[in-house]
Amino acid sequence: MPGREQKNSPTTKQQPDTEWKDYIRRAKLGDKEAIHWIIDEYSQRLYTLFMRLLRNKEDAEDSLQETFITMVQKLPSFRGDAHFYTWLYRIATNIGLMKLRSRQARGGRFAQLSDIDPEKVHAGEIPKWPDQPDMEVLQKETKEILDKAINLLSGPYRAVFILRDIEQFSIEETSKILGITPANVKIRLRRARIFLRNLLGEQFRK
Amino acid sequence: MKKPKNASHKNVLKEVCDYLGKDLDSPQCEALRKHLKACPECEVYFDTIKKTILMYRKAEKKCALPMRVKSNLYKTLQLKTNR
Numbered sequence: 001m002p003g004r005e006q007k008n009s010p011t012t013k014q015q016p017d018t019e020w021k022d023y024i025r026r027a028k029l030g031d032k033e034a035i036h037w038i039i040d041e042y043s044q045r046l047y048t049l050f051m052r053l054l055r056n057k058e059d060a061e062d063s064l065q066e067t068f069i070t071m072v073q074k075l076p077s078f079r080g081d082a083h084f085y086t087w088l089y090r091i092a093t094n095i096g097l098m099k100l101r102s103r104q105a106r107g108g109r110f111a112q113l114s115d116i117d118p119e120k121v122h123a124g125e126i127p128k129w130p131d132q133p134d135m136e137v138l139q140k141e142t143k144e145i146l147d148k149a150i151n152l153l154s155g156p157y158r159a160v161f162i163l164r165d166i167e168q169f170s171i172e173e174t175s176k177i178l179g180i181t182p183a184n185v186k187i188r189l190r191r192a193r194i195f196l197r198n199l200l201g202e203q204f205r206k
Numbered sequence: 207m208k209k210p211k212n213a214s215h216k217n218v219l220k221e222v223c224d225y226l227g228k229d230l231d232s233p234q235c236e237a238l239r240k241h242l243k244a245c246p247e248c249e250v251y252f253d254t255i256k257k258t259i260l261m262y263r264k265a266e267k268k269c270a271l272p273m274r275v276k277s278n279l280y281k282t283l284q285l286k287t288n289r
Contacts, residue, residue, distance in 0.1 A: 036285045043279065044271045051269040061275045068279055129254050146265050165259045166266050197258040 024084055028075045035075075039068055042085075046092050052162045053096040055151060063099055067092045082176060089177045093159055100155035110154035113191045129204060149199040153192055160185055161192040 026034035046067060050060035070091050078087055104110060150158060156178075163174045164185065171189075175182045242249050280286065 032283075032285050035283065036280070039276075039279060039283075039285070043276055044268070047271040047275070048269045052266050060269075061272075064271075064275065065279055065282060068283065072283060128250050129257055142261070143265050146261060150262070161262075162266075166262055193255050193258060196262075197254050200258055200261070201254065 020084065024075075024078070024080070028078060035072060038071070038088075042088060043068070046088075049089070049092060049162070049167065050096055052166060053093075053158060054099055055147065059099050063092070063095045066095050070095070086173060086176045089163075090179065093163070093177055097155040097159060100158070104154065109152070111152040111195060113154070113157050113188075113195050129201065145200065145203045149196050149203075152199070153195065157188050157192040157195070160188040161196070164189055165193070 023034045023037050027038055043064065047060055047064050050063045051057070054060050054063065067088075071088060074091065078084070082090075150161070153161065159178060160174060163169045163177060164171065169177065171182050171185050175185045178185070180188075242252055
């Protein structure tokens with residue numbers, strides 16, 4: 001089931017596998033109660049994922065609707081080769097990434113990260129950060145800085161950072177959700193982390 | 207996770223990036239921890255990346271799903287409001 005953040009959820013670790021399989025089997029046949037059950041299990045966490053990815057309520061709401069409509073349409077072809085949550089998160093992430101792409105096409109500005117070569121990042125050039133940069137109580141100003149920085153990440157980098165570092169999916173799970181290789185997840189993750197770290201470092205020095 | 211035998215800067219940076227978030231006290235991370243203790247440059251790198259991630263984890267709270275959105279969803283999919 002989804003990463004560490006949700007590990008204590010009664011709907012994940014504690015839900016018996018057989019019960020899950022039964023709901024999915026019934027949902028595939030169009031059983032409305034089973035579909036209702038799946039929506040109840042996933043709507044909250046997918047909404048949070050969309051808010052993190054899209055950072056806009058209206059887009060998050062639209063994407064959530066679209067995700068579950070697509071899920072119902074595609075359920076009959078779900079073969080069960082992948083975990084159900086990976087399959088559902090893949091649908092959701094694709095929809096979120098499409099929204100971000102259309103934003104970019106409408107003039108949204110994202111940073112170019114492909115130039116960042118983690119091999120060439122010299123550790124010696126990185127200044128130390130304060131021990132506690134507002135870690136306990138994140139002030140409004142800090143939140144705005146974090147928000148601005150993540151908004152500069154284009155979809156592919158933002159999705160990897162959010163799935164791996166915020167939602168805490170494993171590298172393997174992240175690669176399955178995004179349909180890319182684990183090596184690709186790692187390189188995108190490194191670039192995203194370095195980019196955010198550098199940007200935050202600049203802001204904290206101001 | 208592979209244990210970095212000769213933990214060079216490059217290896218450490220890669221390992222830190224790939225596996226950050228895992229338990230650094232795990233036996234697999236022993237060589238990594240040793241290197242971080244002995245190398246101030248890598249330690250700063252590790253520390254700033256770790257703080258970046260922790261700040262985001264703290265800032266990115268769960269967002270409450272408005273009931274109105276859920277109701278619309280049930281309506282669109284022709285599901286009963288209550289199971």
